[in-house]
Amino acid sequence: MSKTILPLVLGAAMGVAATSASATTLEDVKAKGFVQCGVSQGLPGFSNPDAQGNWTGIDVDYCRAVAAAIFDDPSAVNFTPLSAKERFTALQSGEVDILSRNTTWTMSRDSQLGLNFAGVNYYDGQGFMVRKDLGVTSALELSGASVCTNTGTTTELNVADYFRANNMPYEIVAFEKADEVVAAYDAGRCDVYTTDASGLYAQRLKLTNPGDHMVLPEIISKEPLGPVVRQGDDEWFNIAKWTLNAMINAEELGVTSENVDEMMSSDNPSVKRLLGVEGAFGEGIGLTNDFGARILKHVGNYGETFDANVGPDTPLGIARGINALWTKGGILYAPPVR
Amino acid sequence: MAVLEQDTAATPARASLMNDPKIRGIFYQVLLVAFLVLSGWFIVSNTIVNLERQNIASGFGFLDNTAGFGIIQTLVPYAETSSYGQALFAGFLNTLLVAVVGIALATVLGFVAGIARLSPNWVISQIAYWYVEILRNVPLLLQIFFWYFAVLRAVPGKRDKWSLFDTFHLNIGGLRAPKPLFESGSDIVFYALLAAIAATVFIARWARKRQEATGQQFPSLLTGFGLILGLPLITFFVMGMPIGLEHPVFNETGPMLQRGFQLNVGINVIPEFLALTVALAIYTSAFIAEIVRAGIQAVSHGQTEAAHALGLRQGPTLRLVIIPQAMRVIIPPLTSQYLNLTKNSSLAVAIAFPDLVSVGGTVLNQTGQAIEVIAVWMMVYLSLSLLTSMFMNWYNQRMALVER
Numbered sequence: 001m002s003k004t005i006l007p008l009v010l011g012a013a014m015g016v017a018a019t020s021a022s023a024t025t026l027e028d029v030k031a032k033g034f035v036q037c038g039v040s041q042g043l044p045g046f047s048n049p050d051a052q053g054n055w056t057g058i059d060v061d062y063c064r065a066v067a068a069a070i071f072d073d074p075s076a077v078n079f080t081p082l083s084a085k086e087r088f089t090a091l092q093s094g095e096v097d098i099l100s101r102n103t104t105w106t107m108s109r110d111s112q113l114g115l116n117f118a119g120v121n122y123y124d125g126q127g128f129m130v131r132k133d134l135g136v137t138s139a140l141e142l143s144g145a146s147v148c149t150n151t152g153t154t155t156e157l158n159v160a161d162y163f164r165a166n167n168m169p170y171e172i173v174a175f176e177k178a179d180e181v182v183a184a185y186d187a188g189r190c191d192v193y194t195t196d197a198s199g200l201y202a203q204r205l206k207l208t209n210p211g212d213h214m215v216l217p218e219i220i221s222k223e224p225l226g227p228v229v230r231q232g233d234d235e236w237f238n239i240a241k242w243t244l245n246a247m248i249n250a251e252e253l254g255v256t257s258e259n260v261d262e263m264m265s266s267d268n269p270s271v272k273r274l275l276g277v278e279g280a281f282g283e284g285i286g287l288t289n290d291f292g293a294r295i296l297k298h299v300g301n302y303g304e305t306f307d308a309n310v311g312p313d314t315p316l317g318i319a320r321g322i323n324a325l326w327t328k329g330g331i332l333y334a335p336p337v338r
Numbered sequence: 339m340a341v342l343e344q345d346t347a348a349t350p351a352r353a354s355l356m357n358d359p360k361i362r363g364i365f366y367q368v369l370l371v372a373f374l375v376l377s378g379w380f381i382v383s384n385t386i387v388n389l390e391r392q393n394i395a396s397g398f399g400f401l402d403n404t405a406g407f408g409i410i411q412t413l414v415p416y417a418e419t420s421s422y423g424q425a426l427f428a429g430f431l432n433t434l435l436v437a438v439v440g441i442a443l444a445t446v447l448g449f450v451a452g453i454a455r456l457s458p459n460w461v462i463s464q465i466a467y468w469y470v471e472i473l474r475n476v477p478l479l480l481q482i483f484f485w486y487f488a489v490l491r492a493v494p495g496k497r498d499k500w501s502l503f504d505t506f507h508l509n510i511g512g513l514r515a516p517k518p519l520f521e522s523g524s525d526i527v528f529y530a531l532l533a534a535i536a537a538t539v540f541i542a543r544w545a546r547k548r549q550e551a552t553g554q555q556f557p558s559l560l561t562g563f564g565l566i567l568g569l570p571l572i573t574f575f576v577m578g579m580p581i582g583l584e585h586p587v588f589n590e591t592g593p594m595l596q597r598g599f600q601l602n603v604g605i606n607v608i609p610e611f612l613a614l615t616v617a618l619a620i621y622t623s624a625f626i627a628e629i630v631r632a633g634i635q636a637v638s639h640g641q642t643e644a645a646h647a648l649g650l651r652q653g654p655t656l657r658l659v660i661i662p663q664a665m666r667v668i669i670p671p672l673t674s675q676y677l678n679l680t681k682n683s684s685l686a687v688a689i690a691f692p693d694l695v696s697v698g699g700t701v702l703n704q705t706g707q708a709i710e711v712i713a714v715w716m717m718v719y720l721s722l723s724l725l726t727s728m729f730m731n732w733y734n735q736r737m738a739l740v741e742r
Contacts, residue, residue, distance in 0.1 A: 084703065085699045085700075085702065085703050088703065088706055089702075089706075089708045092394065092706075092708070108704075108705075108706075109706070112394070112395045112705070112706055113394060113706035114389075114394035114706075133594065134594045134595050135593060135594045135595075136593075136594075136595055141593070141595065142595065143595075143596075144595065144596060144600065144601050145595060146496075146511065148690075151687075151690075151696060151699055151700045151703070152699055152700050152702070152703030152704070153703075156407045156408075156700065157406045157407055157704070159408075160406055160407050160408045160418040161406070161418075164418055169601045169602065170408070170601075171408075171410055171601060172407075172408040172409070172410055173410055173610070173690045174407075174410075174690055174692070174696070174700070175688075175689070175690045176687045176688060176690075176696070176699070177688075180688065180689070180690070183487055184487075184490075184690070187487065187490055187491050187510065188495045188496060188510050189490065189510055189511075189609065191496065191595060232391055
């Protein structure tokens with residue numbers, strides 16, 4: 001009996017090796033009919049499931065934009081919640097097709113982990129949150145504090161650098177999941193909670209009395225957050241890059257989810273190229289020419305997703321600040337579609 | 339011999355090699371080994387090819403790079419400038435610490451609960467019964483969360499404390515205790531302690547031999563206590579008290595952040611360690627209690643009756659007749675519980691205790707070298723478990739009944 005099984009098993013093993021080596025990410029995604037997107041385990045404004053299990057946030061909207069560009073259907077996306085620690089392994093091993101999980105673009109991640117960052121969808125920086133009754137007004141007064149944070153993040157390294165550079169003793173309590181950091185900070189285990197400033201505003205909403213806590217003015221690091229793909233698949237990398245660029249360019253050109261149909265007949269050549277009325281830019285990245293129009297119809301431009309998820313009118317209430325377009329005093333700048 | 343020769347002669351020579359059970363057996367075994375080697379080679383080569391294709395660094399060279407992150411509790415000197423290898427080593431020692439303290443606590447609690455379960459006193463046996471049933475039926479992770487998050491909220495905050503004898507203090511920042519400071523001359527006290535231990539072992543051996551030969555008893559337990567406690571104490575005073583105590587400093591005034599206990603003064607047992615060790619010890623003790631009960635009940639009642647008939651009282655009966663026999667039944671499953679506790683300590687990551695898995699996870703994330711870090715994890719837990727098994731097997735052999 002084993003004589004008949006053995007070649008089958010070996011053959012199957014070789015077959016698996018052959019398929020996993022050849023197909024591109026785009027082919028795989030098209031074959032299964034959806035994009036597998038790695039997100040956080042719950043960070044309001046960025047990627048957070050609601051009571052019905054629907055994901056929302058700017059990182060989630062980006063994934064929906066990728067799905068819209070490929071399938072003309074923003075719901076053709078499945079989300080995988082990942083901890084900070086699991087995220088790169090999940091992407092490297094092919095468990096997710098794209099990682100859109102408030103991930104900082106650093107040189108070591110870009111070069112040594114076999115990853116490519118497709119751009120920046122939120123310029124962030126690391127901050128500190130403390131209880132107001134501590135009477136602390138600057139991070140330089142935090143000598144001797146115990147600090148709660150997440151493991152496996154750049155924050156853990158930045159906080160070590162910052163306290164060392166300012167010659168302040170400290171004690172680090174590093175948790176695996178953000179919810180546990182919040183719980184421990186809320187219980188008073190730590191004096192300070194540190195993570196990206198946007199994250200602090202988001203997590204503050206989960207505390208018992210959000211009003212008792214304040215974010216200190218110091219921003220101690222550069223944290224450009226953006227979507228990530230595996231290295232070695234340029235076609236997929238291009239799709240990731242130009243989905244983001246299309247969203248940013250659309251805001252600059254004034255194209256929104258509401259006026260996209262009228263804009264199709266716009267005289268502006270830049271708008272025509274973005275929406276695929278003119279030129280064959282979509283085909284250049286392996287998609288259809290109307291990929292920009294699809295993204296805008298289903299998801300909207302960058303400014304729309306920012307306002308809907310983290311902007312001043314949301315519970316997070318974050319101002320555009322440096323995340324405004326370069327034409328409006330920010331540093332958001334996308335290469336042109338041409 | 340004649341029969342054998344006749345037998346071989348009767349077998350049709352080489353007629354059906356295929357049907358020779360021995361040859362067939364070898365053939366299938368060779369096939370199996372070849373398959374295992376092939377699949378192993380396939381996995382390794384496929385991994386290497388994939389790593390290279392995705393441009394992911396590999397190898398253990400990263401262990402020498404600077405770690406750059408802090409660890410809240412280390413048993414060896416560690417700073418942010420230390421290497422990843424040193425970080426992993428510090429994590430390994432933390433795992434070891436939890437395992438050793440947890441095993442010791444679990445064993446004591448387990449034996450007490452196991453014996454209490456057999457108590458003729460209804461209240462005591464019922465308490466032990468519910469202790470076991472509740473603790474072994476609630477998932478360990480929940481118990482860890484209970485001890486960390488529920489109990490942690492019940493103790494005073496950072497600017498407040500509960501004190502015992504004005505020496506031990508507990509608050510949400512941990513359990514503070516005075517730290518011994520070793521001045522010159524303190525090494526002599528250590529030598530005195532070592533000498534006392536050696537003398538105690540020697541006396542115990544001599545006392546047993548004498549008892550076996552003459553039947554006379556010697557209070558070796560009491561003598562040992564006196565020696566181990568007394569000798570270092572006398573040396574301590576003779577040397578002019580070379581060991582001082584550094585008490586934790588508690589500030590009640592000043593800026594709010596600077597109030598409470600100061601960092602790095604005295605000993606601080608962090609709450610993450612307390613919660614993890616207590617949860618592991620209590621959870622495992624419930625299983626040990628059942629093992630102890632089974633072991634004692636495995637010794638037939640006739641043994642007790644025989645001991646009583648020989649005139650032994652209740653205490654010596656238990657100590658000299660029942661427990662030595664029960665140990666033979668207890669030790670093998672006890673070993674499994676020790677191994678479980680060691681491996682369960684990896685749940686530390688849930689409550690921020692920097693054990694091997696927690697620190698390794700950080701290293702993995704900073705370097706991205708998942709395969710190497712996971713290999714380190716597996717090697718360490720495997721070695722720890724094998725060492726524990728080896729020790730317990732050796733102990734089991736010593737305790738085994740020597741058939742005469």
